Amino acid sequence: MRVKSAETRATADHPAAVSPGLRERRRLQTRAEITDAALRLFAEGGVASTTVDDIAAAAGVSARTFFRYFATKEEAALPVHQDFNEAIAAGLPSVDPLGDVRDEVDRLYALTVLPYTDNDSPSAQRMLQVSQLIRKEPSLRSAQVRQTVERTEDLMAALSAKFGPERADQMELRLAIDISGAVARAALDTWVGLLEAGKAADLAEIYGQARAFAR
Structure with missing residues (x-):
């Protein structure tokens, strides 16, 4: 995930600092942010004119991260x-x-x-x-x-x-x-x-x- 480096450092310094529950919450938060961006852009400009790059940029993630969560832009919504x-x-x-x-x-x-x-x-x-x-x-x-x-x-x-x-x-x-x-x-x-x-x-x-x- 995109927070891997931060989690890796935290775990190395303090093994108990990052729990599976926290990682799952971060995963769900990232997925929700991508979805919120997709829904907003689709509502504003339609699905056809919105790209994966548009959604990723609006969510503050890379296109590569986007595809870790969704296979298509439609699935993101x-x-x-x-x-x-x-x-x-x-x-x-x-x-x-x-x-x-x-x-x-x-x-x-x-x-x-x-x-x-x-x-x-x-x-x-x-x-x-x-x-x-x-x-x-x-x-x-x-x-x-x-x-x-x-x-x-x-x-x-x-x-x-x-x-x-x-x-x-x-x-x-x-x-x-x-x-x-x-x-x-x-x-x-x-x-x-x-x-x-x-x-x-x-x-x-x-x-x-x-x-x-x-x-």
Whole structure:
């Protein structure tokens, strides 16, 4: 990372001075700064006219550092989908291999909406900003679709291994993932639409209604 030299010196002088927690916070901060720069530039001038170099310069990092965090400029504006992946990955160890496949997948996807249940949180505000841009920018919508497809395939493989071949019927597992993903997306889209219209919106309540309807 770009703070490597500073961290290396601090660790050499004081081995306990830099903890993994600090390094992770710095990583997340750098990623957030790149995303904030991308969102701001995209909102001001559009995706097509904004380059990776523009984003890197606005974030105060090099293009090389940019590519340590994101593969494309579009991905830099979609951190919420990386957050989805990380939430699902964090929840995978808690999946009960003997549990009901539909229920376990449903609980796994419920983790993806938790960061946005506080409307005033930075995560929720960023979700609103990203959603507004996606509606205006076809390239961001395409990137979102690609990420969703990749996440589905990765999750299929992970859950197939978790449940084992004797319980992981591929069609049922795929349907469980698609249904739970659609419920999460519908709840988030409804929540975003209400907030944009200046109306009260409780994501936890909306998501609970969506889950109940899907069941």
